[in-house]
Amino acid sequence: MMDQAIKSYIEQMVRDALGQSVTSPSARTNYAIANWKMNKTFSEMAVYLQELKSKEGVSVVICPPSQLLYPAGLMAKQQGSTVSIGAQNVHEADKGAYTGEVSASMLKDIGCAYVIIGHSERRQYFNENDQQVNQKIKQAIKEGLTPIICIGETIEQKNSGQTEKVLTTQLVGALQDIDSDFILAYEPVWAIGTGESATAEQAQSTHAYIRKVLTALLGGRAEGISILYGGSVNDKNAAEFSQMPDIDGVLVGGASLNAESFEKIIAVFAKGDM
Numbered sequence: 590m591m592d593q594a595i596k597s598y599i600e601q602m603v604r605d606a607l608g609q610s611v612t613s614p615s616a617r618t619n620y621a622i623a624n625w626k627m628n629k630t631f632s633e634m635a636v637y638l639q640e641l642k643s644k645e646g647v648s649v650v651i652c653p654p655s656q657l658l659y660p661a662g663l664m665a666k667q668q669g670s671t672v673s674i675g676a677q678n679v680h681e682a683d684k685g686a687y688t689g690e691v692s693a694s695m696l697k698d699i700g701c702a703y704v705i706i707g708h709s710e711r712r713q714y715f716n717e718n719d720q721q722v723n724q725k726i727k728q729a730i731k732e733g734l735t736p737i738i739c740i741g742e743t744i745e746q747k748n749s750g751q752t753e754k755v756l757t758t759q760l761v762g763a764l765q766d767i768d769s770d771f772i773l774a775y776e777p778v779w780a781i782g783t784g785e786s787a788t789a790e791q792a793q794s795t796h797a798y799i800r801k802v803l804t805a806l807l808g809g810r811a812e813g814i815s816i817l818y819g820g821s822v823n824d825k826n827a828a829e830f831s832q833m834p835d836i837d838g839v840l841v842g843g844a845s846l847n848a849e850s851f852e853k854i855i856a857v858f859a860k861g862d863m
């Protein structure tokens with residue numbers, strides 16, 4: 590548990606930061622990240638990667654289930670693709686007796702460049718807490734992986750006006766003693782897999798708040814952090830998100846499973862094509 594005095598101090602910094610305008614979209618990298626979750630076989634992955642064309646001006650990351658991490662990376666390399674490979678989770682320990690788990694050094698060893706950490710499905714089904722998320726981020730950074738840190742509120746938290754408090758707590762917990770770069774993904778739990786995305790305006794307003802919290806925590810470094818939106822993004826609504834100054838890309842679940850749909854989403858986030 591965080592000391593109450595530190596928490597109050599950070600909250601004051603956040604309040605102070607709320608008056609500042611800190612956005613500079615052109616300086617940040619745009620990302621289109623596919624989270625396949627527990628989907629796709631080897632042959633489905635092979636067909637998908639053959640079909641998928643990436644674009645300049647946007648970093649594309651595919652996060653397949655763990656059995657496909659190595660072959661997907663190999664195949665992308667053989668095809669001369671610029672697509673990077675990311676894992677969907679990592680364990681917080683270096684190594685040891687943790688049956689079924691995978692370490693950050695193992696992910697690095699097989700060519701992963703990114704790892705999703707703190708996805709709401711991990712928090713909900715596997716009881717991951719902010720302290721674990723923080724440890725996983727540290728492990729990822731130690732091994733040279735870029736963490737894709739997920740935060741987001743549930744529908745109950747949203748309806749009771751707790752969104753900003755929940756996001757601030759998750760950010761403060763996740764980012765303790767983190768001084769390397771990362772990607773942040775705002776994924777309202779109520780929008781994940783429901784077909785009911787946040788509106789682009791709702792997402793923009795929350796992203797602007799998140800950036801101000803990041804500014805309070807990290808200072809000027811927050812300016813360069815890409816903040817992605819996730820939650821029922823598809824090839825129809827992606828363009829609206831891409832117009833928002835604090836939305837630097839998307840983390841896509843269901844709609845990323847189809848190469849054609851994901852390619853359309855990639856295209857709208859390609860800087861220069863907007």
Ligand SMILES: O=C[C@H](O)COP(=O)(O)O
Binds near residue numbers: 624780782822841
């Ligand atoms: O990581 C991706 C998110 O959970 C979003 O999933 P979704 O696009 O299926 O709503």
